[in-house]
Amino acid sequence: HKLTDDFTEHVNFTQVTDPVTGDVTSGPESAILAKKANPTFAGYHVVENPAEATTDQTVKFGDKDIDVTVVYNKNAPKQTLDTVSKTIHYVDQDGHKLTDDFTEHVNFTQVTDPVTGDVTSGPESAVLAKKANPTFAGYHVVENPAEATTDQTVKFGDKDIDVTVVYNKNAPKQTLDTVSKTIHYVDQDGHKLTDDFTEHVNFTQVTDPVTGDVTSGPESAVLAKKANPTFAGYHVVTNPAEATTDQTVKFGDNDIEVTVVYNKNTPKQALDTVTKTVHYVNQDGKTIAPDYTDQVNFTELTDPVTGDKTYGPENATLSFQDNPFVFGYYVVESPDAATSAQTVHFGDNDIEVTVVYQRETGLNPPFGGGTTTPGGDTNPGGDDNPGGGTNPGGDTNPGGNDNPGGDTNPGGDTNPGGDTNPGGDTNPGGDTNPGGDTNPGGDTKPGGNGSTTTPTRVKLPQTNGDQPTQPLSQPTAPNQARTTLADTNGKKQLPQTGDHQQNVFSMLGVGLLALMGITWKRRKHDQD
Numbered sequence: 001h002k003l004t005d006d007f008t009e010h011v012n013f014t015q016v017t018d019p020v021t022g023d024v025t026s027g028p029e030s031a032i033l034a035k036k037a038n039p040t041f042a043g044y045h046v047v048e049n050p051a052e053a054t055t056d057q058t059v060k061f062g063d064k065d066i067d068v069t070v071v072y073n074k075n076a077p078k079q080t081l082d083t084v085s086k087t088i089h090y091v092d093q094d095g096h097k098l099t100d101d102f103t104e105h106v107n108f109t110q111v112t113d114p115v116t117g118d119v120t121s122g123p124e125s126a127v128l129a130k131k132a133n134p135t136f137a138g139y140h141v142v143e144n145p146a147e148a149t150t151d152q153t154v155k156f157g158d159k160d161i162d163v164t165v166v167y168n169k170n171a172p173k174q175t176l177d178t179v180s181k182t183i184h185y186v187d188q189d190g191h192k193l194t195d196d197f198t199e200h201v202n203f204t205q206v207t208d209p210v211t212g213d214v215t216s217g218p219e220s221a222v223l224a225k226k227a228n229p230t231f232a233g234y235h236v237v238t239n240p241a242e243a244t245t246d247q248t249v250k251f252g253d254n255d256i257e258v259t260v261v262y263n264k265n266t267p268k269q270a271l272d273t274v275t276k277t278v279h280y281v282n283q284d285g286k287t288i289a290p291d292y293t294d295q296v297n298f299t300e301l302t303d304p305v306t307g308d309k310t311y312g313p314e315n316a317t318l319s320f321q322d323n324p325f326v327f328g329y330y331v332v333e334s335p336d337a338a339t340s341a342q343t344v345h346f347g348d349n350d351i352e353v354t355v356v357y358q359r360e361t362g363l364n365p366p367f368g369g370g371t372t373t374p375g376g377d378t379n380p381g382g383d384d385n386p387g388g389g390t391n392p393g394g395d396t397n398p399g400g401n402d403n404p405g406g407d408t409n410p411g412g413d414t415n416p417g418g419d420t421n422p423g424g425d426t427n428p429g430g431d432t433n434p435g436g437d438t439n440p441g442g443d444t445k446p447g448g449n450g451s452t453t454t455p456t457r458v459k460l461p462q463t464n465g466d467q468p469t470q471p472l473s474q475p476t477a478p479n480q481a482r483t484t485l486a487d488t489n490g491k492k493q494l495p496q497t498g499d500h501q502q503n504v505f506s507m508l509g510v511g512l513l514a515l516m517g518i519t520w521k522r523r524k525h526d527q528d
Contacts, residue, residue, distance in 0.1 A: 003039075003041050003044070003072055004039055004041070007036045007053075009033045009034050009036070010033070010065075011028075011031035011032075011033060011059060013026050013027065013028065013031070013060065013061035013062075014026065014027045014061075015027075015061050015062075026060065026061035029060060029061075030058050030059065030060040031058070031059055031060075032056050032057065032058050032059075033056065033057045033058075033059055033066060034056055035053075035054050035055045035056045036053060036054065037054060038053060038054060038070050041072055042114070042115060043074055043075050043113070043114030043115030043116075044072040044073060044074055044075060044114075044115070045072065045073060045075055046070060046071070046072055047071050047072065047073040048069070048070060048071035049070050049071075050068035050069070050070065052066050052068045053068050053070045074114060074115055075114035075115075076114065077111045077112060077113055077114055078111065078112035078113075078114060079109060079110070079111050079112075080109070080110040080111075080112070080156075081107065081108070081109055081110075082107070082108040082109075082110065082156045082157055083105050083106070083107050083108070084105060084106050084108065084126070084128065084154040084155075084156075084158045084159070084160060084161075085103060085104065085105035085128075085160040085161065085162075086102075086103065086104040086105065086128035086129075086147065086152060086160070086161040086162075087101050087102070087103045087160065087161065087162045087163070088101060088102040088103075088131055088147075088148045088163055088164070088165060089101050089162075089163070089164040089165070090102075090133070090134060090136075090164075090165050090167065091164060091165075091166055091167070092139065092166070092167050092168065092169065093142070093166060093167070093168045093169070098134075098136050098139070098167060099134055099136070102131045102148075104128045104129050104131070105128070105160075106123075106126035106127075106128060106154060108121055108122070108123065108126070108155065108156035108157075109121065109122050109156075110156050110157075121155070121156040124155060124156075125153055125154065125155040126153070126154055126155070127151050127152070127153050127154075128151065128152045128153075128154055128161060129151055130148075130149050130150045130151045131148060131149065132149060133148060133149060133165050136167055136210075137209075137210060138169055138170050138208070138209030138210035138211075139167035139168065139169055139170060139209075139210065140167060140168060140170055141165060141166070141167055142166050142167065142168045143164070143165060143166035144165055145163035145164070145165065147161050147163045148163050148165050169208075169209055169210055170209040170210075171209070172206045172207060172208055172209055173206070173207035173209065174204060174205070174206055174207075175204070175205040175206075175207070176202065176203070176204055176205075177202075177203045177204075177205065177251050177252060178200050178201070178202050178203070179200065179201055179203065179221075179223070179249045179250075179251075179253050179254075179255060179256075180198060180199070180200040180223075180255045180256070180257075181197075181198065181199045181200065181223040181224075181242070181247065181255070181256040181257075182196055182197070182198050182255070182256070182257045182258075183196060183197040183198075183226060183242075183243045183258055183259070183260060184196050184257075184258070184259040184260070185197075185228075185229060185259075185260050185262065186259060186260075186261055186262070187234065187261070187262050187263070187264065188237070188261060188262070188263045188264070193229075193231055193234070193262060194229055194231070197226045199223045199224050199226075200223070201218075201221035201222075201223060201249065203216055203217070203218065203221070203250070203251040203252075204216065204217045205251050205252075216250065216251040219250065220248050220249065220250045221248070221249060221250075222246050222247070222248055222249075223246065223247045223248075223249055223256060224246055225243070225244050225245050225246045226243065226244065227244060228243060228244060228260055231262060231305075232304070232305065233264060233265050233303070233304030233305035233306075234262040234263065234264055234265060234304070234305065235262065235263060235265055236260060236261070236262055237261050237262065237263045238259070238260065238261035239260055240258035240259070240260065242256050242258045243258050243260050264303075264304055264305055265304035266304070267301040267302055267303055267304060268301070268302040268304065269299060269300070269301055269302075270299070270300040270302070270346075271297065271298070271299055271300075272297070272298045272299075272300065272346050272347060273295050273296070273297050273298070274295065274296055274298065274316075274318065274344045274345075274346075274348050274349075274350060274351075275293060275294070275295040275318075275350045275351070275352075276292075276293065276294045276295065276318040276319075276320075276337070276342065276350070276351040276352075277291055277292070277293050277350070277351070277352045277353075278291060278292040278293075278320075278321075278337075278338045278353055278354070278355060279291050279352070279353070279354040279355065280292075280323070280324060280326070280354075280355050280357065281354055281355075281356060281357070282329065282356070282357050282358070282359065283332070283356060283357075283358055283359075288326050288329060288357055289324045289326050292320075292321050292338075294318045294319050294320075295318070296313075296316035296317075296318060296344065298311055298312070298313065298316070298345070298346035298347075299311070299312045299346075300346050300347075311345070311346045314345070315343050315344065315345045316343070316344060317341045317342065317343055317344075318341060318342045318344055318351060319341055320337075320338065320339050320340055320341050321339075322339060323338060323339060323355050326357055328359060328360050329357035329358065329359055329360065330357060330358060330360060331355060331356070331357055331358075332356050332357065332358045333354070333355065333356035334355050334356075335353040335354070335355070337351050337353045338353050338355050
């Protein structure tokens with residue numbers, strides 16, 4: 001097929017032959033046929049290219065014409081390849097790859113005619129397949145492009161499909177735990193003494209939904225200690241270490257529950273002895289009979305918690321005895337407490353009382369070591385009669401006889417020299433008050449009257465006509481009974497009165513002594 005018009009080139013020559021000589025000449029002698037570059041044709045390329053077509057040739061007269069053909073072939077069709085792909089990425093929320101990408105592609109070939117430019121493709125179109133999203137433990141899809149799970153029809157030149165499916169981690173599994181510490185405070189009987197002490201810490205355990213890793217927040221914590229409270233009247237007997245120390249705990253640990261036990265302290269014990277003492281003395285304060293004592297012991301218990309007090313015994317009785325009989329004496333002061341019982345309690349004052357006796361007067365007993373009649377020269381066994389060996393100021397008792405005239409105080413109204421019993425004692429020479437006078441030991445009390453009472457004389461029947469009986473003093477009650485008793489221990493005493501029953505016995509004793517004295521004196525008189 002002719003592709004284009006032919007290229008032609010020619011040269012004209014003239015040959016002249018000399019008619020004469022026959023010499024031949026040409027004009028021009030030679031010439032050049034010019035070259036021609038091969039023309040180009042879209043979609044073609046030269047496959048045969050004679051040299052004469054593209055070079056000059058020198059020719060002369062008579063040369064042959066040059067006729068050549070340049071042959072062209074169609075170029076190969078233009079072929080273009082195309083691959084259309086579908087890629088699906090699977091990542092977590094942080095862009096981390098969870099699995100391999102899913103890819104799908106189709107190859108296309110496009111052919112372009114080199115001459116006409118017509119384009120054909122193969123295949124004309126294709127389908128990129130869908131893919132279900134894979135599942136991952138602990139994840140869920142949060143971004144899901146439609147292309148990932150649907151088919152797409154594509155053709156040559158379509159863009160690749162590239163999508164990403166995004167997964168988020170599921171929420172971590174969260175578990176809460178509270179570990180507590182409780183301390184009870186009770187007495188030995190389990191009774192609550194105060195509010196419990198409580199301390200607790202909260203833990204959160206998080207389980208990773210993907211890896212299963214477990215973390216706790218906080219990892220550990222401290223349950224604080226608590227000093228044991230104090231309670232008046234109690235002491236601790238059971239003290240678990242956990243009560244007063246810290247404990248480090250973690251998620252899942254057991255609660256701590258302990259009990260501090262208190263016992264009551266021993267009750268405060270106080271002892272008390274309440275004593276009753278009765279002294280028996282003469283009017284000069286000298287003891288003439290053993291003291292009478294009685295006592296009772298008390299125990300006071302004070303509850304260490306309530307302070308309540310109990311007593312054992314709650315009360316008790318201090319006993320008594322009758323006033324003892326003292327020969328030659330009679331009672332002039334006898335406090336009620338001496339001869340009665342008293343009910344006493346813990347803390348009461350001791351009871352101390354004194355029974356006072358007075359000597360009988362005008363008695364001439366046959367004892368005591370004396371040989372003369374009281375009222376005579378001396379007081380046998382005792383001290384002189386103050387004022388002299390006789391009863392000064394009055395008649396003497398010659399020869400030791402009775403005191404004639406019957407006066408209570410021979411020689412005068414009073415007893416000069418100051419003794420209660422002028423010239424002698426009721427108990428001359430000995431017995432309870434040896435030495436004779438109201439003041440045991442025999443000394444007199446010169447310078448005053450020794451008695452606040454004046455005995456009344458009692459006449460006894462005479463045993464014969466010529467000797468009068470010795471006057472006998474009948475005791476009377478004191479002019480004024482004492483109401484204030486000795487208080488040697490600073491304790492309160494009760495006012496008391498005399499013992500009248502004891503006085504009766506004293507009178508009987510005095511009468512007996514008087515009779516004995518009269519009989520003794522008569523015998524002595526007969527002997528003289």
